[in-house]
Amino acid sequence: MHCVSSKHSVMMVSFCQGALLLSLAAAMAVYADMKVDCGPDFVTLMWTESRPQADTSLLRLGNCFPTSFSAGEAYFYVDLTDCNFRRLVTGDALVYSNDLTYVASADSYNLAFTHPVVCAYERPKDWYATIYDPVFKTYSLGDLQFNIGLMNDDFSGPAESTRFPLGSIIPIMASVVQETHQPLLLLLEECVAATTPELYPESTMYPIISNKGCLLESVSSRSKFEPRQKSSEIRLSLQTFTFAMGEEVFIHCKLLAWDPNGLDSTKKACHFVEGHGWELLDNLAQSNLCDCCESKCKSRRQRSVASEKHGMVQKAVIGPFTITDVNS
Numbered sequence: 508m509h510c511v512s513s514k515h516s517v518m519m520v521s522f523c524q525g526a527l528l529l530s531l532a533a534a535m536a537v538y539a540d541m542k543v544d545c546g547p548d549f550v551t552l553m554w555t556e557s558r559p560q561a562d563t564s565l566l567r568l569g570n571c572f573p574t575s576f577s578a579g580e581a582y583f584y585v586d587l588t589d590c591n592f593r594r595l596v597t598g599d600a601l602v603y604s605n606d607l608t609y610v611a612s613a614d615s616y617n618l619a620f621t622h623p624v625v626c627a628y629e630r631p632k633d634w635y636a637t638i639y640d641p642v643f644k645t646y647s648l649g650d651l652q653f654n655i656g657l658m659n660d661d662f663s664g665p666a667e668s669t670r671f672p673l674g675s676i677i678p679i680m681a682s683v684v685q686e687t688h689q690p691l692l693l694l695l696e697e698c699v700a701a702t703t704p705e706l707y708p709e710s711t712m713y714p715i716i717s718n719k720g721c722l723l724e725s726v727s728s729r730s731k732f733e734p735r736q737k738s739s740e741i742r743l744s745l746q747t748f749t750f751a752m753g754e755e756v757f758i759h760c761k762l763l764a765w766d767p768n769g770l771d772s773t774k775k776a777c778h779f780v781e782g783h784g785w786e787l788l789d790n791l792a793q794s795n796l797c798d799c800c801e802s803k804c805k806s807r808r809q810r811s812v813a814s815e816k817h818g819m820v821q822k823a824v825i826g827p828f829t830i831t832d833v834n835s
Contacts, residue, residue: 541607545626550592552583552607552624561609568624569605570704587626591827595667602627651691653762653821655681657828662733662742669828671747676729679825682740683764692738692767692789694720694776696820698760702751704824706759713750715758721785721800724748725778732778732788738767741776741788747830757826764819772799773806 540555556563556579563581566573569590573581587594587603595602607622645654657666658678671677683693699706700713715724724730724745733742750756765774767789776788777797785797799805 541622543624543626545603545628548588549584549586550603550605550624550626551585554581554607555579556581565610567608567610593669599630600627601630650685651764651819651821652684653681653764653823654684655679655760655762655823655825657825658742666828669826670831671828672831672833673747673749673752674833675747677745677747677828679743679745679758680740681743681760681762681823683762685739685764690738690767691764691819692770693741694763694765694774695741695743696720696761696763698758700748700750700756700758702754702756704757704826711751713748715745716760718800719773719804719806720775720777721797721804722776722778725780730778731780732776735789739764750830752830752832754829755827756830757824760823760825762821762823764821770796771806772796772804 539557542553542555544551550568552568554563554566559578561579563576563579564573566576566581568583568585569592571583571585571590574584575582590605593604595604602625604623604625607624609618609620645652656679657669658664658680659666660676660678662678662680666678681693681695683691685691695716696719698714698716700715701710703710706712715730716722722730722732722743728746728748729744730746731744733744735741763774770787770789770793775796777785777794777800778788779800780786785794785800787794787797
């Protein structure tokens with residue numbers, strides 16, 4: 508059932524399946540009709556265009572192409588976890604927002620436009636950070652569940668904004684849920700920043716963690732690993748850096764769940780502390796495992812390769828977020 512059917516020169520507010528749908532009109536869109544249904548975890552959108560010269564294949568919902576389209580219509584059926592939907596918490600509501608855009612071709616008579624689409628749901632009583640999206644994401648691998656996301660200043664919940672001024676701290680937390688496993692230690696083996704949600708050979712990247720767990724950013728900034736609250740969770744305070752200023756940034760990480768008693772030079776979390784050098788997060792007495800952070804970290808154990816083949820490693824992406832210039 509479609510909730511809203513409107514000519515887009517008015518603002519419509521209506522309830523749909525327990526969701527509040529807000530559709531703010533674009534003044535130029537009087538020639539089109541939009542119908543939106545906010546489902547419990549999905550959105551459907553039908554755009555009907557009366558202008559014969561309009562190309563409905565050029566419509567985008569976030570970064571998603573139409574599910575189907577014809578000469579006068581474009582239809583989207585998407586999950587709220589896809590298409591770069593933004594999710595914010597406002598009081599007792601969970602608000603999803605996105606933009607319907609028309610990408611006009613260079614020789615088109617139709618102007619490009621952006622039309623906001625917002626769905627607000629009553630906040631579930633048992634809601635918690637691990638379902639936050641896009642700044643908090645969940646990945647399942649076998650019977651392990653990995654979570655990673657942008658957090659607020661004290662790591663008590665998801666970030667309320669995805670805009671971070673240059674020089675500020677981005678709190679990042681990752682965790683692994685293990686129901687049938689023995690206790691596991693979660694490590695960030697590698698993290699790089701990029702301007703794309705997927706990494707390509709031509710992608711511009713900014714290394715953050717490399718060399719099997721060495722926090723490179725800690726050498727020249729206030730970035731550091733925070734003391735652990737539990738072995739299956741790792742917290743990173745990352746100071747923003749000069750990279751893709753004003754653009755969408757994604758952080759691509761490789762998460763590693765590991766035996767807490769099996770640390771070595773390739774299974775570690777190391778950061779640089781001014782005046783002390785490289786330190787191991789989990790045991791200062793074993794900080795010699797971090798000595799290789801200035802060179803190449805290699806393992807002498809056969810066990811590390813075998814365990815990775817058994818599904819202890821998970822790739823994950825955080826974002827998008829934006830680093831802003833404090834002077835702009």
